[in-house]
Structure formats: structure tokens, C-alpha cells
Amino acid sequence: MPHVRFRLNGVEMNIDADLDRSLLDILRGRFGMTGPHFGCGAGECGACNVIVGDRAMSSCDMPLWSVADKDITTLEGLGSANAPHPLQRAFIAEQALQCGYCVSGILMSAAALLKRNPAPSRDEVKEALDRNLCRCGAHNRMVRAVLRAAAEMAAP
Amino acid sequence: MSRPAPSPSAATLPVSLAANPRLSSWLEFSAEGRVTVRPGKVEIGQGIVTALAQIAADELDVDMARIQMVGASTAASPNEGVTSGSLSIQQSGRALRYVCAEVRQLFLEAAADRLGVERTSLSVEDGTISGPGNVRTSYWELAGDVALERDATPGIVPKPATERRLAGDSVHRIDIPDKVFARPRFIQDVSLPAMLHGRVLRPENSCARLIELNEDGARAVAGLVAIVRDGSFAGVFSETENGAEAALKALRKGATWSEGEILPDENDLAAFLKSQPLESTVISTKPTSTGGDGKRTIRRQYTRPYIAHASIGPSCAMAQWSGDKVHVWTHSQGVYLLRTDLALLLKLPAESITVEHLEGSGCYGHNAADDVALDAVLLAKAAGGRPVRVLWSRADEMSHAPFGAAMAIEIAADLDAGGEVLHWHHQIWSNGHAARPGRAAQPALLAASELANPFPRMISTNPPQASGGGADRNAVPLYDFPSWQIESHRLLTMPVRTSALRTLGAQGNVFAIESFLDEIAAERGEDPLAFRLRLLSDDRARDVIRAAAERAKWKPPQQSGIGHGIGFARYKNMGAYCAAVAEVEIDKDIRVRKLTLAVDVGEAINPDGVINQIEGGAIQATSWVLKERVRFDRQRITSTTWSDYPILRFREVPEVEVELIQRPELDPVGAGEAAHGPVTAAIANAVFDCLGVRIRDLPITRERLIAAMESAP
Numbered sequence: 001m002p003h004v005r006f007r008l009n010g011v012e013m014n015i016d017a018d019l020d021r022s023l024l025d026i027l028r029g030r031f032g033m034t035g036p037h038f039g040c041g042a043g044e045c046g047a048c049n050v051i052v053g054d055r056a057m058s059s060c061d062m063p064l065w066s067v068a069d070k071d072i073t074t075l076e077g078l079g080s081a082n083a084p085h086p087l088q089r090a091f092i093a094e095q096a097l098q099c100g101y102c103v104s105g106i107l108m109s110a111a112a113l114l115k116r117n118p119a120p121s122r123d124e125v126k127e128a129l130d131r132n133l134c135r136c137g138a139h140n141r142m143v144r145a146v147l148r149a150a151a152e153m154a155a156p
Numbered sequence: 157m158s159r160p161a162p163s164p165s166a167a168t169l170p171v172s173l174a175a176n177p178r179l180s181s182w183l184e185f186s187a188e189g190r191v192t193v194r195p196g197k198v199e200i201g202q203g204i205v206t207a208l209a210q211i212a213a214d215e216l217d218v219d220m221a222r223i224q225m226v227g228a229s230t231a232a233s234p235n236e237g238v239t240s241g242s243l244s245i246q247q248s249g250r251a252l253r254y255v256c257a258e259v260r261q262l263f264l265e266a267a268a269d270r271l272g273v274e275r276t277s278l279s280v281e282d283g284t285i286s287g288p289g290n291v292r293t294s295y296w297e298l299a300g301d302v303a304l305e306r307d308a309t310p311g312i313v314p315k316p317a318t319e320r321r322l323a324g325d326s327v328h329r330i331d332i333p334d335k336v337f338a339r340p341r342f343i344q345d346v347s348l349p350a351m352l353h354g355r356v357l358r359p360e361n362s363c364a365r366l367i368e369l370n371e372d373g374a375r376a377v378a379g380l381v382a383i384v385r386d387g388s389f390a391g392v393f394s395e396t397e398n399g400a401e402a403a404l405k406a407l408r409k410g411a412t413w414s415e416g417e418i419l420p421d422e423n424d425l426a427a428f429l430k431s432q433p434l435e436s437t438v439i440s441t442k443p444t445s446t447g448g449d450g451k452r453t454i455r456r457q458y459t460r461p462y463i464a465h466a467s468i469g470p471s472c473a474m475a476q477w478s479g480d481k482v483h484v485w486t487h488s489q490g491v492y493l494l495r496t497d498l499a500l501l502l503k504l505p506a507e508s509i510t511v512e513h514l515e516g517s518g519c520y521g522h523n524a525a526d527d528v529a530l531d532a533v534l535l536a537k538a539a540g541g542r543p544v545r546v547l548w549s550r551a552d553e554m555s556h557a558p559f560g561a562a563m564a565i566e567i568a569a570d571l572d573a574g575g576e577v578l579h580w581h582h583q584i585w586s587n588g589h590a591a592r593p594g595r596a597a598q599p600a601l602l603a604a605s606e607l608a609n610p611f612p613r614m615i616s617t618n619p620p621q622a623s624g625g626g627a628d629r630n631a632v633p634l635y636d637f638p639s640w641q642i643e644s645h646r647l648l649t650m651p652v653r654t655s656a657l658r659t660l661g662a663q664g665n666v667f668a669i670e671s672f673l674d675e676i677a678a679e680r681g682e683d684p685l686a687f688r689l690r691l692l693s694d695d696r697a698r699d700v701i702r703a704a705a706e707r708a709k710w711k712p713p714q715q716s717g718i719g720h721g722i723g724f725a726r727y728k729n730m731g732a733y734c735a736a737v738a739e740v741e742i743d744k745d746i747r748v749r750k751l752t753l754a755v756d757v758g759e760a761i762n763p764d765g766v767i768n769q770i771e772g773g774a775i776q777a778t779s780w781v782l783k784e785r786v787r788f789d790r791q792r793i794t795s796t797t798w799s800d801y802p803i804l805r806f807r808e809v810p811e812v813e814v815e816l817i818q819r820p821e822l823d824p825v826g827a828g829e830a831a832h833g834p835v836t837a838a839i840a841n842a843v844f845d846c847l848g849v850r851i852r853d854l855p856i857t858r859e860r861l862i863a864a865m866e867s868a869p
Contacts, residue, residue: 021398038470042550042798092333095328098201100331101342101469101517102468103335127807132806133468134806135520135776136518137772137773138768139804139809141771
């Protein structure tokens with residue numbers, strides 16, 4: 001069985017696996033993670049987004065070989081109830097979801113945006129989230145939440 | 157302006173409570189200071205569980221933190237039918253309010269006995285009961301003494317609105333922290349011990365039968381546990397999800413299907429709908445009182461296409477057999493109804509089946525949740541007592557789940573010499589808007605029609621007007637026309653599977669009525685807002701329309717490339733009032749820039765929850781209007797991916813402002829479906845305002861606009 005190494009939420013991973021399997025399948029099937037969600041299997045909805053390096057990418061259509069030696073962050077690695085990421089706090093403060101199934105991927109797209117652009121405009125937030133689908137119509141709340149998190153992170 | 161609340165009849169119980177009068181089925185108190193609340197309605201992404209917790213905490217006088225909400229299960233929960241129709245606050249909320257009021261009273265009686273004081277001298281704060289001279293006890297101390305194994309008493313009076321502390325507050329939703337901190341809460345994320353992963357094979361062509369199945373390829377896939385086949389139903393399950401996917405892929409290669417059934421022409425839905433065998437019903441007649449003579453009749457036809465539920469998460473279920481008993485985990489909207497269908501199909505007594513709800517991805521009506529539950533039950537039967545989880549594919553979700561029904565609506569208005577409406581004739585051609593499980597003599601579940609001994613595919617029907625109607629929902633005008641005739645023609649064939657999608661027929665009917673009103677107003681040269689207000693005598697209707705118009709500064713000065721339109725409805729003619737003003741911008745494409753809404757749901761238990769539902773409804777409706785249409789050729793559904801079935805994206809989402817008109821003294825009604833009709837109409841009317849051409853077929857796309865402008869006189 002081929003071998004692959006990557007860093008997952010800051011932890012070195014060294015696994016044997018079929019390198020053509022999708023990263024999402026490994027995250028959920030092998031590591032039991034529930035942050036990234038399966039939505040379409042074709043990289044079209046963003047529910048499975050994770051951060052690879054410094055970019056948010058869909059993990060359902062990402063073969064394992066392509067993440068060799070990369071840094072991967074999932075929602076589990078973003079923050080926790082005890083040490084929440086400003087985005088997680090902001091999504092609660094703005095009540096920025098309805099069903100919340102898409103939110104795991106949207107938080108990752110937003111986190112990647114704030115890393116490369118800590119003070120995005122409203123339009124830049126929309127642009128960054130444009131590849132994520134939300135069916136419930138919580139978009140405007142999510143945009144507000146991302147702007148709130150950015151403001152909080154910028155505050156001294 | 158305030159009116160007295162419609163007081164509940166002293167002699168009757170709220171409907172859900174009358175059906176489930178045992179107090180202990182709703183509530184349980186622990187000595188450790190917790191209250192377990194068991195509503196029969198379920199969380200489907202609308203935040204209902206939080207609002208119900210608020211109602212219970214409020215009426216009992218306990219902190220929200222003490223309330224533990226338990227999901228519906230046929231093992232223990234009251235049977236509240238289905239979570240649909242924006243009725244959860246009305247039904248479950250009302251029942252809980254009365255249950256909690258009575259239980260509070262029972263505790264006060266027990267406390268008065270124990271403390272030797274008058275009941276009326278006692279008060280409750282966070283479950284602690286205290287009275288004169290510092291005497292005190294609590295719900296928790298008395299939990300063992302107060303028997304809730306008794307039926308609710310009619311005539312209990314809950315707190316007056318002025319004494320409620322939590323209802324009316326925008327309390328934060330209790331499910332959100334789990335969802336942002338990646339704690340498993342969705343059914344798709346739940347893992348059971350020794351769980352197997354299943355997949356079901358479905359044909360591409362509509363209703364094709366499985367003629368031959370070569371299983372060799374699938375058998376060779378590592379991890380495969382079994383292949384199950386019963387007629388045209390075939391599936392696999394495996395030790396791993398990856399293995400199940402691979403086995404399904406191999407099985408698909410080995411499958412030979414029949415041609416299937418012919419689908420209609422997607423480009424001429426009205427002709428198809430009008431050419432089928434029909435069952436016609438007169439929904440409402442208002443005989444003429446004035447006997448005025450119509451000078452002329454104008455007639456318009458409006459259509460909407462089939463619309464997909466298209467939740468972001470595909471449907472999922474788990475099932476586990478133990479002897480001849482089965483336990484099912486589902487995101488169905490109705491655990492008891494699903495159980496009824498499973499019992500019919502499995503020929504088992506209902507008691508042998510336990511159906512338990514877990515949250516799924518956003519639910520907008522009767523999607524594949526129930527279908528996948530049967531899939532899991534059928535596969536798990538061969539799993540030797542291990543649980544099997546089945547997840548549908550994106551393509552199956554987009555093609556095999558029921559759709560919202562396509563509609564053709566024709567309205568004819570007789571006008572007098574001054575252009576006033578004398579008679580209004582509204583006709584609908586559509587498949588039924590409901591084919592939910594648990595309501596017919598046969599199961600409505602997809603696999604039931606695929607088995608070797610199949611049940612016929614159930615043709616969808618319409619709920620009666622008393623329950624809000626189906627295709628005819630919101631077809632009876634709210635305007636003071638002197639006379640009308642409303643008819644519904646239900647198709648008796650169903651080549652494209654339909655069932656309940658958010659608003660049922662209301663989105664189509666409100667689109668038609670509000671567009672047609674606009675057309676008449678335009679012909680008269682009358683402002684559409686003034687025209688509506690002149691024809692409405694219901695004050696609450698007038699108030700939402702005025703509020704939305706004022707907030708949107710109706711009517712902003714005409715500007716090239718920009719249009720404004722208005723739409724209004726009272727959902728189901730008996731639910732929430734909602735008015736919308738749309739601002740669109742049209743150059744190369746159509747963009748909805750802004751939606752301004754006003755809504756009146758009576759008492760708003762959680763105002764932010766109501767606003768969230770209205771915002772979401774408005775944005776989803778915008779998506780339906782601008783983008784959505786189930787696509788098919790003559791053999792199969794072709795819109796099976798997000799590329800073929802695009803929905804509104806972040807950059808296309810309009811700004812949405814919502815004004816909530818608070819009426820704490822009036823019984824609360826649901827908000828989940830109030831916005832779709834008004835927003836649809838407002839956008840169509842704004843497009844007309846901008847370009848002077850009327851689009852009567854949804855979706856309103858660039859292609860449709862170009863075609864309409866080319867054919868305009």
C-alpha cells in the first residue's frame with residue numbers, strides 16, 4: 001500500500017492508503033472527522049472545503065496524492081468551544097445559518113480569506129464565498145459574520 | 157391598533173394536545189434540576205427546537221439552560237404528524253404552552269400542600285417555588301410527587317403575553333454551537349457501532365425496470381458484505397463507505413435496464429399539464445352580488461416549472477434489525493407517518509418498528525428523507541443485525557427525490573368600463589402537491605414501487621383547503637372582488653414525481669395573482685400599491701403592505717435599468733402576512749439588488765428566528781425565480797449536478813431587509829413559507845417596471861427576457 005505524509009490540523013500524519021482516494025474520504029472514513037461534509041462529490045458545492053496550505057479547497061474531488069507534504073486544516077482545527085476562532089464566535093453572534101450543513105465549508109473559505117486579506121470588503125467576502133452553496137438563504141448573515149470576525153481580529 | 161386575542165375555547169385543547177393528551181409524553185422533570193421536553197415536531201434547519209424550548213421555559217418559569225430538547229421518536233414522543241406547513245409554532249408550541257401551564261399549576265398545588273400555604277401565594281423562579289415567610293421548595297424536590305401520568309385538562313389558561321419573559325426574545329439557537337464547532341449533530345455525521353455503509357442503485361431513465369444484473373464486478377470489490385436485490389431494487393453494503401461506492405459503481409456497469417417511461421416536453425409544460433387526464437375541483441365560488449356587466453375580459457396564463465429541493469446534504473438514514481424488529485434513524489419530517497408506511501410495506505405491526513429523528517441538511521418539504529429510510533431498512537435486513545447507513549448520491553437527490561410540481565395558472569378577469577374587476581376566474585393545472593408517506597392505503601416510498609412485488613407509484617394529491625390546500629394553496633384571492641370562481645385541475649398521471657415543496661402551490665398562485673393585479677393596475681394607470689390597498693379591507697394585510705412600501709420608499713423615481721415591484725400574500729390565507737418590494741437591475745443580466753419585506757406572524761416567539769426564516773425564504777425564492785428549473789429530456793432528468801441545476805450564489809444574493817410587525821397578543825403562526833410567493837411576484841413586477849415587458853413563465857432568465865422583448869409589440 002502506498003504511503004503518504006501530510007500535516008492535519010498541526011499533527012504529522014503518516015498513512016498507508018490508496019493515493020487515488022479522495023481527501024474527504026480519508027478525513028471522514030479513516031480519521032472519523034465530521035467537520036468536512038459530503039455534498040456533491042464533484043467539487044461544486046463547497047460543503048467539504050478544507051484549507052490546504054493557505055487556500056480553501058474542496059476535499060471530495062482532491063486525490064490523496066495531491067496533498068503529500070501539505071498542511072491541511074479542517075473545521076476541527078479552526079477552533080473549539082473553549083478556544084473558538086473569531087469566525088466561530090461571529091457565526092454564533094450573527095446566528096449565521098439555518099440548517100448549518102454548508103457552514104463547515106463556508107467557515108473554511110472564510111478563514112482562508114481572512115488569512116490572506118484580514119480586512120476584506122463586503123464584496124470581497126462575497127467573492128471568496130461564491131463557490132460555496134447555501135440552500136437555506138443565510139448568505140447575508142454569513143457575510144456579516146465574516147466582516148464581524150475581521151473587525152474583531154483587527155481590534156487592538 | 158390592537159384587537160383582543162382569539163381566546164381559546166375553554167372546553168377544547170390545542171389540536172396537538174388533544175391528539176396526545178398525556179402530560180408525561182411531553183415533559184419530564186428530574187431531581188437533578190432538568191426538564192426534558194419532547195415535542196413531536198422536528199428540527200429541519202428552521203430553528204424550531206429553540207423556539208419551543210423558549211415557550212416551555214417561559215411557561216414553567218425555568219431557565220432555558222435547564223431545558224433538554226429531545227428529538228422525536230415513535231418510542232416516546234407525542235405523535236404530531238408531520239413537521240410541515242409552517243405549523244410547528246402553532247401546533248407544537250401551543251400544545252407545549254398549555255402542557256407547561258398545567259404542569260406548573262400541578263407543581264404549585266403539590267407545593268402548597270407540602271408547605272401548608274395557599275397556592276395563590278406561591279411564585280416560581282427558575283423552578284424554585286417560594287411563598288410567604290420564606291418557605292420554599294422546587295420542581296426538582298417535588299418531581300417524584302407530581303404525577304404527570306394524566307391527561308391534560310381543557311380550560312387551562314396560560315400566562316398573559318405581558319408576563320412572558322422569554323417568548324418574544326431573540327434567544328440564540330441551541331443547535332448552532334455544535335454546527336460551528338464540528339460536533340457531530342447531523343445524521344450524516346452519526347456513526348453507530350459496527351455500522352456498515354450501503355448504496356442503492358437507481359436507473360437513469362425514469363421508472364426503468366432492472367432487467368438483468370451481473371454482480372461479478374461488485375463482488376470483487378474489497379470490503380463488500382452483501383448485494384441485495386428485490387425486483388428493480390438493488391443495493392450493496394460494505395465495511396467502508398469507499399468500498400460501498402466502488403461496489404455500486406461496479407454494480408451499475410453490470411445493470412441492464414428497460415427503457416422507462418416517457419417524460420413530458422420540458423419546453424411546453426403548460427400544454428402537457430392541460431392535456432392530461434384531470435380531476436377538477438371547484439375550490440371556492442363567490443357569487444356575484446352587484447350583478448355588474450363585464451365590458452371586457454382579459455385572460456393571462458402564468459407557469460412555474462418543476463423545482464428541486466436540492467438540499468446541500470444528500471438524504472441519509474440508518475437502520476438496524478433485531479429479530480423481527482427494526483430501528484430506523486431518519487431526518488424524515490414525520491416519524492410516525494414513516495413508520496406507518498414501513499409497517500405497510502414490511503407487513504409488520506407498527507410496534508415492531510421504532511423510528512427516531514436525527515437532524516439532516518436543510519429540509520424544504522417532502523424530499524428523499526423517507527425514501528432513503530426504506531432503502532436502509534431493506535439493505536439492513538440482510539446485515540445480520542448490524543446497522544446499515546445509506547447515503548444518496550447528489551445525482552439521485554436531484555433526480556429521484558420528489559419535486560415541487562410544475563403549474564399552469566390561468567386567470568380571467570371581467571372588467572367594467574372603468575377597468576374595475578367584476579369577476580375573477582382562477583384555474584390551476586398541476587400535479588398534486590402531496591404524496592407524503594403514512595396517509596394512504598399504500599406506501600409512498602420510492603423503493604416500494606421497485607420491488608419484485610411492487611406497489612404502484614402513488615400519484616400525488618392535494619390537501620383540503622381547510623388545511624391550506626395544495627395546488628390551490630393561496631389561490632383564493634384576498635382582495636375584495638365582487639365575485640370569483642377558483643378551480644383546480646389535478647393530473648391523474650405523474651411522469652415526473654411530485655410532492656410537497658415549501659409553499660406547495662402558493663408560490664405559483666401568488667405569482668399569478670400578484671402579477672395579474674399589476675397588469676390590471678398598469679392598464680388602469682394606477683399605482684400598484686394604491687390599487688392593492690384600495691382592494692384590501694384586512695387591516696393586518698394593509699399594515700404589512702404599507703410597512704414594506706414605506707421602508708422601501710415606494711415608489712422610488714424611475715431610473716433607467718432599475719425597476720421596482722411589489723407582492724403580497726397571507727400564507728395559506730390564514731397564516732403569516734407578508735409583503736415584499738423588490739428592486740431589480742437589468743443590463744446584460746437580471747439582478748435582484750434589494751428585497752424589502754414586512755411580516756406579521758402574530759406573536760413572534762423568537763423575532764430573530766422569524767427574521768432569519770423570512771430572509772432565507774426571500775433568498776430561496778429569488779433563486780427559484782431567477783435560476784431554477786428541473787431539466788429533462790424525454791427519458792430522464794438531466795439536471796443532476798449543481799452545474800445543470802444552478803442556484804443563487806453569494807455574489808448574486810440581494811440585500812434583504814425585514815420589518816417585523818409585533819403582535820404579542822395574537823396567536824403565533826409560522827414564518828417559513830410566508831416570503832416565497834410575495835418575493836416571486838415582487839421580482840416579476842419589478843422586471844415589468846424596468847423593461848415594460850411581462851414575463852409570465854418562471855424562471856425569469858435572460859433568454860426569456862430577450863424572447864419576450866422580441867415578441868413585444
